[in-house]
Amino acid sequence: MPSANASRKSQEKPREIMDAAEDYAKERYGICSMIQSQEKPDRVLVWVKDLTVQKADEVVWVRGRVHTSRAKGKQCFLVLRQQQFNVQALVAVGDHASKQMVKFAANINKESIVDVEGVVRKVNQKIGSCTQQDVELHVQKIYVISLAEPRLPLQLDDAIRPEIEGEEEGRATVNQDTRLDNRVIDLRNVLGNILQQTSTSQAVFRLQSGICHLFRETLINKGFVEIQTPKIISAASEGGANVFTVSYFKNNAYLAQSPQLYKQMCICADFEKVFCIGPVFRAEDSNTHRHLTEFVGLDIEMAFNYHYHEVMEEIADTLVQIFKGLQERFQTEIQMVNKQFPCEPFKFLEPTLRLEYCEALAMLREAGVEMGDEDDLSTPNEKLLGRLVKEKYDTDFYILDKYPLAVRPFYTMPDPRNPKQSNSYDMFMRGEEILSGAQRIHDPQLLTERALHHGIDLEKIKAYIDSFRFGAPPHAGGGIGLERVTMLFLGLHNVRQTSMFPRDPKRLTP
């Protein structure tokens, strides 16, 4: 265990300093024994963000990470960090601190967690490098709660270098892999430019938590019920491509590519409106900026009365409520991310712009693209279309309705007025698809015909088709990719930035 040895060694250095000589401040610093819940002291720890001039001259206890330390003669300046906040702390030889104590403080490894007792002092000149600019902490006691190893696995200089523009199709940069390999440190955002006070990674995932919250809040207010659907399934529902196989006791099973069958069963069971949030699995060997083998699906399914637009509009409105909620409640996070990754604010219309596929084709053709009526959109054409729509309608969010039947799954309801079209739609953010949805076929006979047309083995989807045999209301729905919504709302360029622990064909760790 070389790493265990390394850890032991790192702890010796500050210990040596501590034990070196007679020291009047001996009791005022040191390495705490591990917190094992030995006691419940009534000590109050103050948050770094609350260290302001209102607390001037108070003695407080603070727990934080040693962000930087800098010894200077008989003084040591520490920056203590707590999430996105930090404050300057001064250990100076005097009544409280000895020479040894200053040396001890100066030698604490970066990223270690310390408990500090100190007096809050107003400063005359603002401290530009800290979030708490008007005060500093004059340290009277300092104890290490958890000592970090001396060498961090991330080279900060590498990590704050901007992403290579136009990174595409598998050319993950070294930076990104280093970040992902050391996500625990990356997420603390020691990577952000300290002077800019950015804390991108934390902000991204706090905002992502907000997306989930707004999604559910909106849908629960609209009368939806949250359901939980199984991820281990007995048969690959869409014919078996791109599906992960699981050993299930003596048999094989599969990981669900979407909760769709289960959402539809709930509709057939009269739940009327359901949603779920959960992992979906795609065994695609795609190494692009927007594909993951495991991602989080925000899924909706809803019975309607006469037209699938009832559902499509409900979904679009849900997304609009999310965008509004993010802009209202997460402005701090949006601005933090923008500092590191500049981007125009996300624009949307109310009600949401709806274009038909044939209109989009006309726009693309006018821009010089050659495409057949029943061709699917390529990624570059999607992006081009996004730019054309933005120019013409000034929105980053729109619905593309009435896809060619030929490019959609077998369970998609054909358009009764045009047999080459279907009652299906995608939704786009900044020119990239974030949702795919449709009216589903609720009639077992038509469903059987369409499955046969697609060459699907009816035996494998028997349970699915049987779900519609005992009275099924017309219904529609869709699935949203959480990581894509986060990425595109913030104008980031890779889903790996918005998946905390991403999975792709080449990455399964941490």
Added chain:
Amino acid sequence: MPSANASRKSQEKPREIMDAAEDYAKERYGICSMIQSQEKPDRVLVWVKDLTVQKADEVVWVRGRVHTSRAKGKQCFLVLRQQQFNVQALVAVGDHASKQMVKFAANINKESIVDVEGVVRKVNQKIGSCTQQDVELHVQKIYVISLAEPRLPLQLDDAIRPEIEGEEEGRATVNQDTRLDNRVIDLRNVLGNILQQTSTSQAVFRLQSGICHLFRETLINKGFVEIQTPKIISAASEGGANVFTVSYFKNNAYLAQSPQLYKQMCICADFEKVFCIGPVFRAEDSNTHRHLTEFVGLDIEMAFNYHYHEVMEEIADTLVQIFKGLQERFQTEIQMVNKQFPCEPFKFLEPTLRLEYCEALAMLREAGVEMGDEDDLSTPNEKLLGRLVKEKYDTDFYILDKYPLAVRPFYTMPDPRNPKQSNSYDMFMRGEEILSGAQRIHDPQLLTERALHHGIDLEKIKAYIDSFRFGAPPHAGGGIGLERVTMLFLGLHNVRQTSMFPRDPKRLTP
């Protein structure tokens, strides 16, 4: 495709009747062509639950399922159902309905979905068999929207037979399997006793949706951040037992047995307080009333200052907020379930009762149980203890703290005051475990020692141990089983009643 034939056949019967003879009401009934979103009529559908005397003499459109139908001379009585509500509808020969129309209505297969236009009429005598007791609908038009097959796969008489008392360890009753095999119909709750108006299955899952909502609402108010953790992992974290293997491109991967490593990494990354809701997978060949191979985990992890009780109390309070919220917001659902499965209301104390393991041992020994100090609790002893605690403290919910170190996982923090104890706890509802939690070891050196003590291959948990090398705050957490909480809150007896599509060693469908 014999089943497709069956479906075609079933549609012929009402068609024959319709086409039989000249009929003045011809346009007023029939089988609609499939709703393919042909049009957007401005027809308003009224909810069954809104059909009250306030609407008397109004003409309304209603969509519902044919729950029952009964022809009687020149009349046909239908019960139309919409989720848990139903109303009586009368088709009688007269100005609006012909003989043929009455016959058509009487022959619509049960569970078919129909659109009905009718006049709401106040009735003189309450209709005891319907939720809408004061009105009935005098039908003027009736169209079948989705025709059910004539024979339902569930035998109602079998299905409403009460569960066999004391069903235990794998003896799933035939009823339950029939229910689960036909979940789409079971969830509609045609199974409940019609006269009692129960709709147990829907109520159970509406309440379960509420548990998730209350869990998140409470934690977001407490400052927690929701995270998403990967389910496909590269190594089995606790040594490899009971883990499902996944084929991952050219390699093997595993399904996560818990999100714990990832929750802890978030704590090491300074998220401070996190939670997640997601599937967890256990490849245990356990066929009991409370084990599933896939269930939904409500997981919490939180940094603390000095004592893990700070976290334990936060978790217990979260559960208390859930119990309170359920009793406030879901009284209707609780009462519906209680009608079919009678049970005493769930009792809890504030603050939550905390017992130490040694106290529990003393209580059990006093009741005649022979147990060693470091023995784990068996299921029967857990239940007995639950009864003893209920008698003594009048609570169905309590914390059992300070488990023997020997029966807990390697990452559990030992109790510094008693080397045979640990800083770990379980929480119980009605005598069954619903949460297991502990202070985690945040020191890589002690973690290494404990892993070695448990005979775990250090190479396999290297990434886990490395997460703690760069400064880790003391922290604790726990994982709650959603299906168990739902089951025990409602006093049900099998997690298969509270998992919509349960997975166990013998069940992978639907």
